[in-house]
Amino acid sequence: MQSETTRVEAFSDGMFAIAITLLILEIKVPPPGPEHLAIALLRQWPSYLAFLMSFIYIGVMWINHHRMFTHIRKSNDVLLVLNLLLLLGVSVVPFPTAILAQYLGGPEQRTAAVFYNATFVVIAIFFNLLWRYAVARQLLDKSVNAAYAESITRQYAVGPIVYLLCFGLAWINVRASITLNAALAVFFALPASLVRRRQIPPNQPIT
Amino acid sequence: MQSETTRVEAFSDGMFAIAITLLILEIKVPPPGPEHLAIALLRQWPSYLAFLMSFIYIGVMWINHHRMFTHIRKSNDVLLVLNLLLLLGVSVVPFPTAILAQYLGGPEQRTAAVFYNATFVVIAIFFNLLWRYAVARQLLDKSVNAAYAESITRQYAVGPIVYLLCFGLAWINVRASITLNAALAVFFALPASLVRRRQIPPNQPIT
Amino acid sequence: MQSETTRVEAFSDGMFAIAITLLILEIKVPPPGPEHLAIALLRQWPSYLAFLMSFIYIGVMWINHHRMFTHIRKSNDVLLVLNLLLLLGVSVVPFPTAILAQYLGGPEQRTAAVFYNATFVVIAIFFNLLWRYAVARQLLDKSVNAAYAESITRQYAVGPIVYLLCFGLAWINVRASITLNAALAVFFALPASLVRRRQIPPNQPIT
């Protein structure tokens, strides 16, 4: 069965928008105490870091999902299920984010960083499955040539590798792992990195 | 009165998207304690199981709602109210999910499993009411022939029966009931099961 | 300035959908205790009653908002602000609902019922302001004749009166007030009541 992808995109956008906006609920108001409020707020830096990283990661995923569906023109039930799996991953993000916020800087931070990055490894894999399925089943728009599709496939393949690197590093050195996570977020937020990605126009032959 | 179903679909999608994304808020961060974080996370397996099952159930309901409204072309006030009743059921899901997450594996798990499945029995009944009303009042698209509509009616009738089975089993054996719930979720997540459902094209005569 | 009302409707739908779905977060999972879970769940009846009433009230408001904007074709800044005031009221609903859920049946239930109904009086007034402004400024579709607009104005005028009645009753007898609230919700949920409202077609002359 082929149906328009419009309602799938609208539903996905809704879930991305909600998941990214719920992240803030995980940052708690420090209860009044002997400490100055400014100090109490500063001591919550792991919450802000976890929030910012997850916000950027989900934001970039949304931009990529948006772009992916500019190219996907047909839908089928497998695509719907693969998309729901991806959205399952996205909707889970507030939980590992809260875990990282709570445990970063403490004695259990390794487990928290491993769990946090494991989530993103899984999401990045779902992302690749969705795209590769759409390519393999020729659900793309006619205007997308094979070379362009291939170049996107290669770009998306970077995601799981990078998160796997952070995941691996977390076992050895948590600080290095989180630094790599933060660097990745900064890199994602630089539009240059996004611009660089689109050198081959989707509907021009590659010579 | 007849109006386009577009805004009804958009509103329904919004509520489905929010209900499914709120599910994660019911999974709590384990407070720091003498136990290792990894152990504490693993001990929360009932939360993950309840989350995953409810996520898949709502996801499948959304796919079916989506499909149902591909066929429904006209709306009226009764349809709006029946749809709101269905959405009432969907929006309630985070509550029985949290109950199951909290009590599964404990001495009160029977009540939790009964309550959880009762919710889905009710939702599945609302689902059938909505579809049967649309068929009876001829709110469907002209292209949908009677045999196809009938085949969908039979498919949707399975929902209440299956959840009723889980509900009944919960009184006898909670573990069996939850295993059936989980098997159902896995079955729903297999696209094959969805594909199999659409053997009669909506606008072809059945001979 | 005149602009399409499409984005206003989409934004309003989003807020209605979120407010109505957040209501469930106010129903808490009973903590494990000496009491049977079934009993503990039953003792939470004020939460369920408050949830159901607020769900139906918001649902009916959404249906009416939907209908109102089928007739409104032009927008301006005053309309945007009046609509935001209405949405402010809608977004507040989870708070008085939680108050009622917590205090109904206890010694402070009068204050809770008064506060609950005061909220809906205010929302119903905003609703009437929005509609009357649209009528007065001729923001309606050409197809809506004056008699039909007038008949809607009279219907909407019932809202503030009914909630004011519940509000007033709460000072005298809380049980009577809540019973009237519940009866109102049941009445709203009966499609007949909605059907009855539209006897004059919007674009037919009244003789």
Place this chain on the structure above:
Amino acid sequence: MQSETTRVEAFSDGMFAIAITLLILEIKVPPPGPEHLAIALLRQWPSYLAFLMSFIYIGVMWINHHRMFTHIRKSNDVLLVLNLLLLLGVSVVPFPTAILAQYLGGPEQRTAAVFYNATFVVIAIFFNLLWRYAVARQLLDKSVNAAYAESITRQYAVGPIVYLLCFGLAWINVRASITLNAALAVFFALPASLVRRRQIPPNQPIT
């Protein structure tokens, strides 16, 4: 790359709608105590004030975002990232709102008011960056002439200045700062202030 701005607007609307509706979750139900419920509710005035101000600020930002995107016709990756930065700011609002609600009227209210206004200074700056980028890169609709674009640029420049004033005042006198915040909210809610802003029609030459 140029793409339609439709999906960007829909996603932004979703995040605005969710952030503004989540604000109510920060208002807590007073626990039963020796105090009368009415008194307990009245003592929560800082929560209501913070809620109302943030609601109006987000509402006005949405109206302005809406208007901005009526003029923006083309999109690119930098615009997407700048828009996500603005949405990051909007999604953060429930946190400083909860801080202000908790600490206003207490000994730590200065820090709370400073933090609250700092958030809005940053959001207003992101807002200006987004608009100025769209103007500079000529992403606007052909119908928008330079003089009109310039007049909007001047209007938006007021935002950061006003919030900076509140921010500065908070260091000297918290009460004056919050009074200015409240006055600003009332001013924003007066449609007149909005009407006054649009004296130059977007597509008429200025002589």
